[in-house]
Amino acid sequence: MSDYLTHFWSKRLHKAQEGLESNNFETYLVDTLTQAKETVLNVILPGVNPEVVAWGGSVTLSTSGITEALKQRKGLKVLDTSDPSLSKGQKQELRRQALLCDLYFTGTNALTESGQLINLDMHGNRVGALTFGPRHVVVMVGRNKLCVDVEEAMLRVKGFVAPANAARLKMKTPCVKTGFCEDCKSPERVCNTWTITEKSFPKGRIKIVLINEDLGL
Numbered sequence: 769m770s771d772y773l774t775h776f777w778s779k780r781l782h783k784a785q786e787g788l789e790s791n792n793f794e795t796y797l798v799d800t801l802t803q804a805k806e807t808v809l810n811v812i813l814p815g816v817n818p819e820v821v822a823w824g825g826s827v828t829l830s831t832s833g834i835t836e837a838l839k840q841r842k843g844l845k846v847l848d849t850s851d852p853s854l855s856k857g858q859k860q861e862l863r864r865q866a867l868l869c870d871l872y873f874t875g876t877n878a879l880t881e882s883g884q885l886i887n888l889d890m891h892g893n894r895v896g897a898l899t900f901g902p903r904h905v906v907v908m909v910g911r912n913k914l915c916v917d918v919e920e921a922m923l924r925v926k927g928f929v930a931p932a933n934a935a936r937l938k939m940k941t942p943c944v945k946t947g948f949c950e951d952c953k954s955p956e957r958v959c960n961t962w963t964i965t966e967k968s969f970p971k972g973r974i975k976i977v978l979i980n981e982d983l984g985l
Contacts, residue, residue: 774980777911780881781978784914787883788978792971797978804979805832808906812975813871816904822847822866824894826875827936828908828984834873849893863893872902875984877929878921879913885965885974886921888930888958895963898974905974910983918964926959932985934958 781797788795796811798804821838823829830850839846847869849862866872874894878886885907889895898905915921931943934956941957942950949959968974 777980780914781911781980784879784881784883785978787881788879788976789883791883791967793883793968794972794975795978796976797980799980801828801832801979801981801983804908804977805834805837807977808832808834808873809837812906812977816871818844818870818904820845820847820869821871821873822849822862822869822897822902823873824863824866824875824897825850826873826894826908826984828875828910828979829873831983832908834908860891863891866893867897867901869901870903872897872905873908874898874905875908876913877925877985878915879909879976880915880917880921882917884918884921885963886915886918886925887963887965888925889961889963890958892961895961898963898965903973907974907976908979908983909976910979910981912982913984922962929985930959936985 785795785797796807798807821844823835829835838844847862847866849859849866874897876885876887880886885898887895887898915924926949930949931947934941935944939956939958941954942952
């Protein structure tokens with residue numbers, strides 16, 4: 769990465785970090801996904817000392833290697849809601865159980881400079897966990913998720929994230945065919961529940977790992 773881009777993103781992410789911390793989010797700022805993994809496994813995990821962990825769908829998380837590392841931890845119960853060997857019904861039951869875990873991992877669709885998390889969910893498990901249930905939540909955030917305000921964040925989600933995710937998941941929705949949100953009524957619609965997480969409550973319950981790389985969708 770060139771020096772001027774490093775400088776640009778560093779300034780933007782530091783501003784976002786200030787906003788997040790003023791909103792009671794515990795925030796970590798790192799340069800790479802590898803450093804993010806190390807922060808999670810060597811700093812956050814020992815601090816929380818969970819007995820049960822789970823996660824929601826996140827491209828950033830799945831490419832980080834964190835989930836595989838968690839599965840290898842002795843004495844740690846892992847609720848793997850993405851296990852391909854499970855039926856749809858079994859996955860849905862695990863998603864319900866995950867809402868009572870000690871530590872929950874997820875990504876975010878967008879982040880505002882003032883420190884708000886913007887998400888649009890299909891099942892509602894990710895936004896449900898962000899809102900209430902797990903004792904602690906870790907959110908992995910690549911720099912490409914950063915938006916100026918809520919309006920830009922919502923445009924990002926509907927204009928890019930949702931159609932791209934629908935295509936990634938091989939959904940049979942109009943946006944997969946057109947590349948644009950059609951505000952459809954498809955039974956496989958991925959846009960069902962909006963959340964705007966203004967602050968972490970209690971303070972520090974939600975932990976944000978900001979990463980100075982383009983990651984996920």
